[in-house]
Amino acid sequence: MSEKGVQHGNPWQALQQYTNARIGIGRTGTSITMHQLLQFRLAHAHARDAVYSKLDVDGLLAGLSQFNLPVIVLHSKAEYREQYLKMPGLGRDLDTPSAELLRAYAPGADIVIIIADGLSAAAVNENAVNLLEHLMPMLVNDDFVLAPVCVVRQARVAISDDIGAALRAKISLILIGERPGLSAADSMGAYLTYGPREGLTDEARNCVSNIRQHGLAHKQAAEKLFYLVKQALNKKLSGVLLKDNDEHGYVP
Template identity: 45%
Template sequence: MSDAFEVLRAATRARVALGRAGDGLPTDRLLEFRAAHAAARDAVHTPLDVDAVVAELGETGLDVLTVTSAAPDRATYLQRPDLGRQLAPGTSLPAGEHDLALVVADGLSPLAVAEHAAGTVAAVLERLAGWSVAPLVVATQARVAIGDQIGEALGARIVVVLIGERPGLSSADSLGLYLTWGPRTGRADSERNCISNVRPPHGLGYAQAAETLAGLLLASRELGASGVVLKDEGTALPPGAG
């Protein structure tokens, strides 16, 4: 007998219309759940291959620096979010004057960074002709706010943190982009703009994410601010959608 919900399931990666077998889930759906849960756990705990990411980012022609947060290991990082927001003591970065700093942070899904960071950075840089961009920074055991300290140290007017987002049961490799004007220690989350779910083909593609970010960057520079006062005036859906 055909499955009446097959079309619905084919239209989304959400866990819908799972069916039942007695009081429980069908075996196939239960195994899919366990596999998705394992993938999410692996995404959180698998270390980022920093050398591979640095090599890919190096193809942009920019210098690539590496830093770590104040969290000495993954277990501490997960238990002490505050340490992930700070650079390790003694970290030194080259000061300068730049329009933009780009920080690639492993976050809660190093998998997302490994798969999507280089492609996203390349697409962003293609759309920022004439902008002074600081050396790229790869940060491990890092959370979004570490970009404030990095951007301030580099002398950047704006910082964008590309970070692995918390995995879900259908999205273990989602990359988020967080923009902050005037980075400095103590910035609030309300002073940031976020573009989430960069993970082609199931989420935003690199080009669409980069177009949205470029528009926000231009508007942020003109406004001299970011966060709740800065609105995304671009299209909400990709061409052909809706």
């Protein structure tokens, strides 16, 4: 309050234009306003829905057809969603039929691209093909040898190690739904691993996260990933040893 009893506006509200975080939302007494409470509950419902959303395999197959690559549909050892959520380890390995299916494909490629549901299939349904529409031309124009695209249900990031090793790809790149938060339930992450093989942990990977319409734009994410792919191949490594020094983006 000013000396004349006039209440000033919340100075935090000016920052709302820069973030989706809940800042400057005001209060009523010691609590937030009813409007903000309802918005919070709605965001929480969206996050829960995202965790239980299903991979739109038919839609993905239709979108991927433009790239003229074989597409393999696979499944982890987690048989259903509740099991996937309660037993994370099952989502890191391919089930037996999927492992056998990969053996039918000739091994050897520069990169295998994997699309997986993760913790938000809705994010992948919305963002994966849009990202690849920018990334694929870069890879093709630079003469990369591409393995069949793999679409995987009930998967965790580490399943890319199984797939990359089976196809003997130098790099695995998995596009996967990130854990939904209360400001973003549609965020997709991309994890790159050089020399994928069983037993790797997260420090062996590079991650580009928050890929979505109101986060990191698809074109910008594709340029970042293309840079990382080239650096990984040139230096024969990924993860904490591969530094992201890209300042200029993709140059065709």
